[in-house]
Amino acid sequence: MEEDYIKLVFGLKLKQIRTDKNLSLFGLSKLSGLSKSYLNEIENGKKYPKPDKIATLSEKLDVPYDQMVSLKLDKNLAPIGDLLQSKILKEIPLELFGIKESNLIDIVANAPAKVNAFISTIIKIAKHYSFSKESFYLASVRSYQEANNNYFEDLEQSVLKFAKAYHVDLNKKVTSSDLAEILVEEYGYNIQSNELSRYEALGKLRSIFVPKTKTLLLTNEIDEAQRTFIFAKELAYNYLEIEDRLYTFPWIKFDSFDQVLNNFYASYFAGALIIPREKISNYLKDIFAEDRFDAALFTQAIEAFNASPESFYQRLTNVLPKAFNIQNLFFLRFTHKAKSDKFYLKKELHLSHQHSPHGNETEEHYCRRWVSLKVLKDISKSKKKHEFDLQISNYENDGMKYLVLSSATKDPFKDKQYRSISIGLLINKQLQRKLNFLDDPKIDIQNVNVTCERCDIMDCKLRQVPPVVLDKSAKNKKIETIVEELNEKFSS
Template identity: 75%
Template sequence: MEEDYIKLIFGLKLKQIRTEKSLSLFGLSKLSGLSKSYLNEIENGKKYPKPDKIALLSEKLEVPYDQMVSLKLDKNLAPIGELLQSKILKEIPLELFGIKESNLIDIVSNAPAKVNAFISTIIEIAKHYNFSRESFFLASVRSFQEANNNYFDDLEQQVLKFSKAYQVDLTKSPGSKVLEEILVEEYQYVINEEELDKFEALENLRSVFVPKTNTLLLAKGIDEAQRSFIFAKELAYNYLEISDRLHSFPWIKFERFDQVLNNFYASYFAGALVIPKDELTIQLENLFQKESFDHVHFLNMMHNFNASPETFYQRLTNILPKEFNIKNLFFLRITHKADSGKFYLNKELHLTHHHSPRANETNEHYCRRWMSLKVIQEISKSKNSHEFDVQISNYPSHENRYLIFSSATKDPFRENQFRSISIGLLINKQLERKLKFLEDQNIVRKNVGVTCERCAIADCKVRKAPAIVLEKREKNSKIESIVDELTAKFQA
């Protein structure tokens, strides 16, 4: 364990023993002959006493020496011990969020019982919702993105430097051949497109990188956009000199938080390389100046870049906040198996924290009026490679309206599996000034909910479950009202 954590655990134990014996710091000082300030530093994890001092405390407090120095905490403080021994505080770069580890240690040492109760609560919630270490790390990265409005200028600048160094033309989206050539010539990559297909169990993998031989194994089923993104990501790892990385796409295992964070950095770099910022900004400006929404313009803009719909929508979440000051937005990815009746929200980003919907783990039914679900249902029944639509969604329960862009595609690696990618922009005065086509009456407008169980729309023909959450809330409200009336009646 880290030395600081050992100090903290000893301090927590000493404070607990002292408190159980109803001793103040002054009282323990008188009893042991050690100064009050010295004991205070021990309890706060600042100092670790020498063996003779531990022996003295052991004798005066009538606690065995071995128990004093053991790293095992009793059940009341066990979660704190588990947290410290897990090294989770070392895995997450707290400085990203402006937090010093020493500050957390001070909080723990000054209020161990309350912190312990809080940690226990978080652990129980995590268990209840099957919240894994992976989920925790991904949530941390997502919070980091949100804190920075999902725009990272240092990475944008690195892309510009890369393009200059390797003479990559950023007035257009670079093709996979251009990127592959740099990988092979500059970084001595070996591209293998035969090996992955020999293993049926690897059908969902797009790529695997073998660092010892600089071999990049590619799946045969990937299209041009996917090839470009994979190559761009590999270039990011090399150009940014990132060695602590994940080796498969999509990734299947990780060892440290830094690997998850570095995966995000490489993905951001790749998105910025295949969808250059200046070119996308110009095309968005042209779209926003139109009096009516131009479907063809939007689709052409998307297809002009050598990128998948998901990469394109992700890139919008970088550019809209920075170049257009549109920060109230969300991004969703939903997957669906044909005829299953189930939809899974497995990727999301909210640049402010009040947007609906959010992923939930309560097996509720997402609103079938969402544009995200509409396009995914359409593509599951058609033979089209891409479905796109736009909608203004009004959430009566939240009094918010969003302009929603949604695209759906077939999962090329899974039979009868489909996905939709959506971006929602909060409609407010600022958005109305930026987007001239918002008054276009050809854009469908619909009242929507978050989930059927929480939706108050009475005449919904696509409802999949009764509004049991609202019904329970209404019932509780009625009970509260009656209790208030009875209380007032018999207080008189």
């Protein structure tokens, strides 16, 4: 048993015995002759008393010595013991959010039954939705991003220092050959470009790094933008001196939370290197200054960097909150197979608050009026490499409007599979001051909802199923009203 666990268990038991006997810390101090501060440290699991002190407490509290030192907990404290022994607190990145483990344990100790019920509920929900440890880690990192408005100045500065140290001109398009040269010459990498393509079972795996020989294995199916991003991530791991890292892209599994966080840091560094903050900000200033939305200028901005549309949109979530103070936004990535009626939300990020639309884990149908789904349908029917569109989405139920920009591309690793990337900006007075083109009459305005099942737009031609959730809610409301009327009628 860990020493910390033994201290915590004894402290919890002492606190329970004391409160059961209606004793304050001051009262127990007077009774036992032990100082109040010392008893407080014992109860908080910071100190474990010597045998003579335990004997004194046992005698004064009229509790057998063996019972006090036993690690067996009664039914009220047993859930806390299970929680501590499960090591789940070690899995949760508490320090990332400024939380001390002792504070959390104190909360649990003060209301064990209620907190245990809460924890059990969370675990049941997690199991119901097959919420894995990896999913928990990823959700934690996403919360960390949202808490920091997805902007990390130290990483931005690291990119600028790196570019200066290795004479990388951030005003020009960064290429894979530029970065490969640094990996080989500075960090001793051996890059093999065709090895992975020999193994069909590897599927969409794009790279593997072998640390012992510093060999980077690549599939020959990746394009220039993907190759550049992989090289940029490898440079990030080396330049930032990150040792606890992932060795495949995309990841197969995480062994620790640090790996997840470090993977995010490396990806952020890569995005900031390939899409420099100053350069993208200048493009955005030109786009925002126009009285009409210039789709060609926006597409030109995407193509100005050696990056995929997804990397460009993700970079917008870093730059817009900091450089333009546009903090109310969401990022979505959908996948879709041609000739299918299914759309899957695979990635989302919400800054400032939980915006609509957002992930819905049930079998409900996402609103077909979303531009995110429209561009997917468009590209699945066309031969284009990139479909772009935008709209103003009006969520009448929420009273919110968003300017949503969306791009769709083909999935290079899956036949007849497509993905769309969207960024939505909450339309408020602040956004109206920053974007001159918001009154452009050519921008399509759509009344939308989250899912068909919850939608009250009755004349929608794109509706997939009836508004069953809404109907059920209305039915319950009607029953509620009648019950209230009957209560009032027969109460007089």
